[in-house]
Amino acid sequence: MASIKDVAAEAGVSVATVSRVLNDHPSVSADARARVLAAVETLGYRPNAVARSLRTDQTHTLGLVISDVMNPYFTELARSVEEEARALGYSVIIGNADERPDLQDHHVRNLLDRRIDGLLVSPTDGGSPLMLDAVRAGTPMVFVDRWIPGVDVPVVRADGQAAVRDLVAHLHGLGHRRLAIIAGPAATTTGQERVAAFREALQAYGLDLPEDYIGQGDFQAESGRRVTEGFLDLATPPEAVFAADNLMALGALDAVRARGMRVPDDIALAAFDDIPWFVHTDPPITAIAQPTGELGRAAVRALVDRIEGRPPQSVTLPARLVVRRSCGETAPPERPASPQPSPVTNRSQT
Amino acid sequence: MASIKDVAAEAGVSVATVSRVLNDHPSVSADARARVLAAVETLGYRPNAVARSLRTDQTHTLGLVISDVMNPYFTELARSVEEEARALGYSVIIGNADERPDLQDHHVRNLLDRRIDGLLVSPTDGGSPLMLDAVRAGTPMVFVDRWIPGVDVPVVRADGQAAVRDLVAHLHGLGHRRLAIIAGPAATTTGQERVAAFREALQAYGLDLPEDYIGQGDFQAESGRRVTEGFLDLATPPEAVFAADNLMALGALDAVRARGMRVPDDIALAAFDDIPWFVHTDPPITAIAQPTGELGRAAVRALVDRIEGRPPQSVTLPARLVVRRSCGETAPPERPASPQPSPVTNRSQT
DNA sequence: CCTCCTTGTGGAATCGATTACATCGACGCG
DNA sequence: CGCGTCGATGTAATCGATTCCACAAGGAGG
Known part of the structure; x- marks a missing residue:
């Protein structure tokens, strides 16, 4: 798989210039830009999201941990979450906790290890040490549907x-x-x-x-x-x-x-x-x-607000x-x- | 968030030693191992999966692109896929194509950019250029439920x-x-x-x-x-x-x-x-x-076989x-x- | 007692990007 | 004409891991 170096070589410029073109940084000459774009095209180059994430410390990924995917309510929630996230430029990794606290912890840990930008949780229980630690450590988080009392995290629910x-x-x-x-x-x-x-x-x-x-x-x-x-x-x-x-x-x-x-x-x-x-x-x-759809979308908006530095809001909608x-x-x-x-x-x- | 360097400093060893302990490489003294483990504990260190993936070129992640999450059949499929994958040490990122080829391509591209180790697809259409390119490029892939004729990819179906x-x-x-x-x-x-x-x-x-x-x-x-x-x-x-x-x-x-x-x-x-x-x-x-459950599990096994260098097998089960x-x-x-x-x-x- | 091999360890390169800093022309202005 | 400024570009550091290679110490064998 072609890397940024290959593109640079093909276009006859440095990797820095390629990176600038890709992130449309203003100071790149029209000529260089064209050559880079051409090289990208011929090589079928696609930036490596893993490398980018390592450098920028952002994955543009949200984690969603729900209690039971087979429950149509949560399925619909997951779907609306993914849609709104996609609209805002994020991907979603879903973890199914199956109403089991241990599985819930497994997924939270996994998502944290993958350095997701934020976490959407519908907690199965009253809050494991792991989850409380994550909140304390400042992981952007939003509770959806269910929440954990006494924890300072925005809640989106009906x-x-x-x-x-x-x-x-x-x-x-x-x-x-x-x-x-x-x-x-x-x-x-x-x-x-x-x-x-x-x-x-x-x-x-x-x-x-x-x-x-x-x-x-x-x-x-x-x-x-x-x-x-x-x-x-x-x-x-x-x-x-x-x-x-x-x-x-x-x-x-x-x-x-x-x-x-x-x-x-x-x-x-x-x-x-x-x-x-x-x-x-x-x-x-x-x-x-x-x-349900509104809840999912509102939860994503709250989480993304939090991630991007805007104050997140709790939301309660009537059933x-x-x-x-x-x-x-x-x-x-x-x-x-x-x-x-x-x-x-x-x-x-x- | 603590990095491997912090652990090394805390334990009074080099990062190489820490890495060896974490990947339980044989040649580490019992003393060093103990000190590293202690440091990991006190710092609450967790390895950064993003960095690890960049270096090893493995994400231990599977992509699953299905046609419609709201369809209970696919929900169950997704669930069994995730379970089997977890049992084998992989995570799953699900993409919902909603029966739309453009959305399907969006997810495939996204997953490829994230350098997933392999792709499970239930194709919405006859195969976009993107998907065919991915196959040609050697991306480990398995079709589940539906498949694309004329493409040399294992198929798991009923x-x-x-x-x-x-x-x-x-x-x-x-x-x-x-x-x-x-x-x-x-x-x-x-x-x-x-x-x-x-x-x-x-x-x-x-x-x-x-x-x-x-x-x-x-x-x-x-x-x-x-x-x-x-x-x-x-x-x-x-x-x-x-x-x-x-x-x-x-x-x-x-x-x-x-x-x-x-x-x-x-x-x-x-x-x-x-x-x-x-x-x-x-x-x-x-x-x-x-x-359905069997199909999902068989599909994961086939894909993981392919990823880990074993010959994958197509599977057909009776409905x-x-x-x-x-x-x-x-x-x-x-x-x-x-x-x-x-x-x-x-x-x-x- | 001197090699040689084994074991444990650290230094440094590497993965593929982003980005601060340096450099180098060209241009405008006094 | 000279100097400062700006635009375009390259060099190199960096993110956090893994891993090759070099090296030191210690034990075995001649």
Whole structure:
């Protein structure tokens, strides 16, 4: 592979001049520039990004460590992150932590070793020493979706509180009173927040969230199945189940069917995180939709701001309720008791 | 960030000795080794992968360029690729081509500039000059899923012929005679092969595949919708539609529903590529399942073999039919006319 | 006791770029 | 006419590692 020296030789100039042409430095004669460009063309020369990075201490690369690539929510997040990064002249290396802190650390270490310019993380846990060290060492970092409390890093996320209130209003309006939740890992902020928001919304309706209506999941389908089975085994099972993410909702759907029961007739189901497939499931699933693409783009912008010396900003965007059929047929337009803007009703079928 | 020089100073040895300890070269005294290790510890030193790569001309990084990350098939492929690569000591940089040749070239160029050790590609088109140049220049490369004819590069893929025959037998057994296909882009091998396999299987049953029963799609949901609408507008619409990938099947499902028709009562539907969601759609969709994880792992092994100087091997694994309910209720066990092993029947619901 | 080989170590070149500094003409102005 | 300035260019240092080569010390063998 041709190097800058070969180009210099071919063009009959020094390497410095070649470098100047390539980085369009002003003081290069038109003649020299033309000769260099010609040499680049004939040799098919491409600058070695590795060498350039070593010298300039910039890789123009961002690291993205997410909890689970197979989760459509994170897939979409990754996609939007890559798009925005590309638009800003950066590449992205994705690390899949699979909800495992050790894998998360592996990826963070790897990315740091590769001297990425900045790190986008959706932390699996409360923050390993490695990650805290990286922050302390001044690695540009931004948390997306989830974050670590007490760490001074910008956070880009969706706020689901209002949407959860809308959901509870919706369920209440359909006559459901015994509402249960499949929670995410307590080590994640999203795991905690969604339970808190749900409990709070229930209280507004004078409803309680008993301990045995809180199932401990891990954001994976299998846990949704397990927890739901537990719910169905209770003396008085819940009338509605709210899964804190889309995969656990899928597991819940499985469990309900395995009992020969039907959604929504026998039990209502709703999920946090909307995904395209929810339109096509049987029945279409009511969900809380995050502005995923916007989150990814905002996170990249914040990180690049930080990298390029501008002050980065935390961003919080609202999530919204998308009503489908998994909680029961929607009654003719009813006014929810709460004063929030009414939930968006999405055509699940034309 | 501490460099090897700092470690050398701290340990009171030369950089050469530090390097030897780090790469566990045999001739280092136990004393020196201990002092270096201690220095590494106190300084929290981590070798700079960029510098190392420049010197050794190896990045221990693989590039993976796929057509569409949002397609669950490719997501799973990417995941298995990353896992196997990690097990072998490599990292993976993923580039999403979004079925666009220009984007594909962008990523290939980018990865080449970063001097990745090898490239895994699922080509979007028939092969750009850039890609052909890369092959000619000796870049270790392996094609996965799709390939480019006439290029001497190992291919790791699934063979769907037998499974397509099984599918046609299944459809025929259910009484369907007018069978249509939503094809993928003609520029892709998978696009062509699936149509060819389908036509061939039909012939075995004395069935024809007329021109207007071949819809031109692009592996995206929207094209599945469009093509299906075209089918339904025909004077004699097909009785069954076979979508050449999962997203187009989803589009087809949409289109059928938009007409107020039902699957499988009004029209049967099957898809190439099985995904977890197909179990949960209404109705569960009959599909041809590829051994995706195996493909990803085999592709990585082939590429790493090539990189490390061992002869790489092309691999072809069989796909298999997974029968669910989207083509009609399965009749009591029937013997298909063809002599192939009978299709696997998967419990779509317990 | 003197070579010769082995083992441990350091010095310095190298990978492919960027960039500070030096040099050298040409040009403008007093 | 001479001097300072500016534009164009080359030389060489540098980034952080790896690795070839030289060399010193110590042990084995004659």
